[in-house]
Amino acid sequence: MRYRMVLGKNIHKYRMKKGLSQEKLAEYCGLHRTYIGAVERGERNISIDNIEKIANALEVDVTQLFHNERGH
Amino acid sequence: MRYRMVLGKNIHKYRMKKGLSQEKLAEYCGLHRTYIGAVERGERNISIDNIEKIANALEVDVTQLFHNERGH
């Protein structure tokens, strides 16, 4: 199960891009700040409804959150 | 919350494309057949780990399951 890690990394990336704190993002999507942190670390098995909420708050498409940047 | 509907439709589509029954797909991804059915109908708020399992069983990328075909 490693897609939750990809998701966490991407949430972190887009959150930083918007200059938001975990607290602010949590506020925008109606979730708890400790939960956002855990998701970014890949510790939680997040559900699709919440993935959608976070994507909306970050103003990105859901598919963008699943994009796996491997590589360099 | 409507991404779970998109997901359900796509799971159904790719399952049909492979000529699988809900039972067979359930067997391949280690889930229960009634659960697969409920997900296809958009009744369950499925988590990322299970989305990944289903994508693997269908041999498609996770992002494909989120692709929204609109259009007539």
Added chain:
DNA sequence: CTGTGACTTTTAGTCCGTG
């Protein structure tokens, strides 16, 4: 082969803190 309602178990998700 699939839909549905009911059900129990597990975990998501919250809220209180700490360093």
Added chain:
DNA sequence: ACACGGACTAAAAGTCACA
């Protein structure tokens, strides 16, 4: 501002009998 923990509540996971 973030990581992490414990305790708690809401909801998802997972199963079943029957239509």
